[in-house]
Amino acid sequence: MRTIGIIGGGQLGRMLAMAAARLNFRTIILEPQVDCPAAQVANGQIVAAYDDEAALRELADACDVITYEFENVPVGAAELLARTRPVCPPAKALQVSQDRVTEKQFLNGCGIETARFHAIDSQEQLEQALADFSGQGVLKTRRLGYDGKGQRVFKSGADDPAGAYAALGSVPLILESFVPFEREMSIIAARGNDGTIACYDPAENIHRQGILHTSTVPASVNEATTEVARRAATAILAALGYVGVIGVEFFVLADGKLVCNEIAPRVHNSGHWTEAACAVSQFEQHIRAITGLPLSDGARHSDCVMRNLIGDDIDDVPSWLAKPNTLVHLYGKTEARPGRKMGHVTWLK
Structure with a gap:
């Protein structure tokens, strides 16, 4: 090959x-x-x-x-x-992840908890679903949404839903219940074509305006919570007959319980830290998996924080380059626009 x-x-x-x-x-x-x-x-x-x-x-x-x-x-x-x-990954992984309702049904079928949800195909269904969720929830397009796009938040019954279905394009939508989480985390895992599975340590993530801002490793969770995340990722990979790297995002509740937010059948932004803090990054792990090479065990050698460089953050690159124990990775994009990912930095702690 x-x-x-x-x-x-x-x-x-x-x-x-x-x-x-x-x-x-x-x-x-x-x-x-x-x-x-x-x-x-x-x-x-x-x-x-x-x-x-x-x-x-x-x-x-x-x-x-x-x-x-x-x-x-x-x-x-x-x-x-x-x-x-x-x-690799197989077409089934695309089919599951491209529709938020299909994705949640798949996760629930794997025994993995998600937010409660309603499929929405009309303004009337939206209003009925909001009534079920006491006027609260996150309305999203079922397909093609990312980085906070294609969403509307209803914070209370006082938020008027009139016209919301049309405002999001009159396309199939999903209304998800609020999850009272304390933090967000994700886990990057890989499965080889021989069925071998390896997981990286979970990262604790902070988002700004729907876009990942930082990923910190280790996450502020105990080993029991980490093990639940590993088991969930393993179940997903096995159910899909998956080969390659996957990202699985979770909400962490006050008692350490996990609620799965979504899966990404690819290398993932919250795994960029592996480039600086592991001998084998998520990118090399993916290449190993799809070409039949042995997987790394995913071990990390350092604690770290990864931060995305968004839009005009690219102007700060000289100062990042001057910092010790810091890896700077730029993406070759010539035009900086608001919300556009221009690169990332990872500093070792």
């Missing part, structure tokens, strides 16, 4: 391509944006839409295994590729 195809050309694809190169693999990116961050470090790029069948066949012909860097890859594209090449 020599060449890896990566669908998606953003920063996650970029870091996967860099990890692949260290292990002597070639990478080809499928991405419609010319000179995308991933293509700047890969061996080649096919400039085409993610559902372009001719381009998908070209990718399959050129590669030995195919992966993806984001969960909104068309399921049909993954299924087409899987007819001739291994696709």
Whole structure:
């Protein structure tokens, strides 16, 4: 096995391509944006839409295994590729994660608790669901939402829901109940094609305006809570027949109980800390998994904090470079926009 195809050309694809190169693999990116961050470090790029069948066949012909860097890859594209090449993670992982209702039903079927929820397909259903949740909850698009986009929060019965269904596009929605959490955490786990599973230590996450701000390791949770997270990740990986790295996000309640928020069938922003604090990062772990190489055990050698550089935060890079025990990773993006992830820094504690 020599060449890896990566669908998606953003920063996650970029870091996967860099990890692949260290292990002597070639990478080809499928991405419609010319000179995308991933293509700047890969061996080649096919400039085409993610559902372009001719381009998908070209990718399959050129590669030995195919992966993806984001969960909104068309399921049909993954299924087409899987007819001739291994696709890791499998198309089933995309199908589950792309719809928030399907995802929660899947998690509940694995014995993993989530927030209560209602599927919403009309303004009338929204108003009925809000009544069930005492006027409170988070309304989200079922598909294609990320980094806080496609959401509306109802904090009390005084919040008027009139027009909310139409305001979010009159598309299938989900209303989730509030979870009285004390903190948020995530765990990064991997499964090899031989069924071997390895988990990294959980990270404690802080979000600002719906976008991850920092991930701190170790998280402020006890070993019992950590073990519950490991077991949940293991159950998810096994149920999906998964190969590769996955991110699983949780709310942590006051008693240490976990409520799963969502899964991400790919390398994950809250796992970037592994690049600085582990011998084998989540990106190399993913490459190892999909190419049949042995997995690392995920052990970390240092405590750390990872912080995203968002928008104009890129102007602070010189000061970050002057700090000791700090890794700076920039994504090759030329235009800084509000809310755009430009890079990240990780400092060892």
